[in-house]
Amino acid sequence: MASKTAIIAVVVVAVLVVAGVGAFLLMNGGGSNHDYDNVESKLMVRGNANGDYTIDKQDLTIIEDIIDGKLIGGNYPLADANNDGVVNDKDKSLVKDIIDRKDGITVYVVCNDVNGKDTTVEVKYPLRNVVPYGTNMQMPCLFANGGKYVVGYFVHSYEVAEKSISAAAVDLKGTQRTITDAAWANFTALDASLASKGGVGALLVDHSGIAQITEQRKADLDAAGIPMIDYSSADATDELTTVLTLGFLFGGDCEKIGLNYAKTGWDVKEKIESTLKKVDLAKKTYICGTMYIYICGASSSFNTSATTAGGLAYASVNADFAAKYTKNSTKMAST
Structure with a gap:
């Protein structure tokens, strides 16, 4: 794997x-x-x-x-x-x-x-x-x-x-x-x-x-x-x-x-999809950042870039993280 x-x-x-x-x-x-x-x-x-x-x-x-x-x-x-x-x-x-x-x-x-x-x-x-x-x-x-x-x-x-x-x-x-x-x-x-x-x-x-x-x-x-x-x-x-x-x-x-x-x-x-097809989805979680100090929320269109590359938004597997970063972009904070 x-x-x-x-x-x-x-x-x-x-x-x-x-x-x-x-x-x-x-x-x-x-x-x-x-x-x-x-x-x-x-x-x-x-x-x-x-x-x-x-x-x-x-x-x-x-x-x-x-x-x-x-x-x-x-x-x-x-x-x-x-x-x-x-x-x-x-x-x-x-x-x-x-x-x-x-x-x-x-x-x-x-x-x-x-x-x-x-x-x-x-x-x-x-x-x-x-x-x-x-x-x-x-x-x-x-x-x-x-x-x-x-x-x-x-x-x-x-x-x-x-x-x-x-x-x-x-x-x-x-x-x-x-x-x-x-x-x-x-x-x-x-x-x-x-x-x-x-x-x-x-x-x-x-x-x-x-x-x-x-x-x-x-x-x-x-x-x-x-x-x-x-x-x-x-x-x-x-x-x-x-x-x-x-x-x-x-x-x-x-x-x-x-x-x-x-x-x-x-x-x-298509290359990314074929390369990552056999990789466990849980190992492909990501956090999307923008403008140096901001985290993209689940609704941010920037999040889809990493999804297109085969990733899984961390917010979708961590409810606390999702609740903290609800806007399109939120200033980073300790979680």
């Missing part, structure tokens, strides 16, 4: 490999010979009728078969490419444009609403002039090589990684935890300054920070016609889908890089 040291090593390697995927792909231009048929991440764009990693002729065939009555549309929810509730020639036409990667079209992106439920937002393709909120969304944006399309940001945390952000991008003066009223005013002013370029293309939000998007701020977004793309991107698995989808929306080399990132991440996940 594997030793604790070996298990810890596997988990650490898994986290490091996944964290380094974006940098590796950026430095290597996204080149890869991956077999993408095994990518489990679903591209969250309507028109992806077969629910795989891209939109291509296979999706068009499904839509045509639904229109002809050969397939049941309800079995293919993303076949409704324009989100109007029916699958017809309009969806067929839109998917043809998506397959051609036609500039200026409107695509329909499935993501979270403010309550964490599925919703669909309209986005111009290719996506440009984005503003990410929170490190957990900013990094997936960069992993897809989208830094050149960032026009503003609320916080910066990783100086080296963020070198790929456009030098013209505006620091909106937010913090890791808060979008102040002043920072939000900076955001709306940025949108106004980009009016000749269509304004801010999208606000990208990690769902763990959704409390900062108040009803009034959501109303501001709606009034300005700024779509909010919200994913639970702090989750290690959901991050792969986030990078895949953002890469597709950015288009060009970003699409390929996002796809390679997702595939590499799933390869790592």
Whole structure:
């Protein structure tokens, strides 16, 4: 049976490999010979009728078969490419444009609403002039090589990684935890300054920070016609889908890089699962820390990173520990 040291090593390697995927792909231009048929991440764009990693002729065939009555549309929810509730020639036409990667079209992106439920937002393709909120969304944006399309940001945390952000991008003066009223005013002013370029293309939000998007701020977004793309991107698995989808929306080399990132991440996940399959679960407990002196609670999305690497959260086997660390992050204390 594997030793604790070996298990810890596997988990650490898994986290490091996944964290380094974006940098590796950026430095290597996204080149890869991956077999993408095994990518489990679903591209969250309507028109992806077969629910795989891209939109291509296979999706068009499904839509045509639904229109002809050969397939049941309800079995293919993303076949409704324009989100109007029916699958017809309009969806067929839109998917043809998506397959051609036609500039200026409107695509329909499935993501979270403010309550964490599925919703669909309209986005111009290719996506440009984005503003990410929170490190957990900013990094997936960069992993897809989208830094050149960032026009503003609320916080910066990783100086080296963020070198790929456009030098013209505006620091909106937010913090890791808060979008102040002043920072939000900076955001709306940025949108106004980009009016000749269509304004801010999208606000990208990690769902763990959704409390900062108040009803009034959501109303501001709606009034300005700024779509909010919200994913639970702090989750290690959901991050792969986030990078895949953002890469597709950015288009060009970003699409390929996002796809390679997702595939590499799933390869790592499968390797970890196969390596640890025979190890007693009780020997794989972990405590997840963040920001140097904080412990992640059971509900923290950071905890899922180690779970993805094959671990078992210590809070799930120690009730006293779970009772002490109930928040997403709590300052360390003697237990």
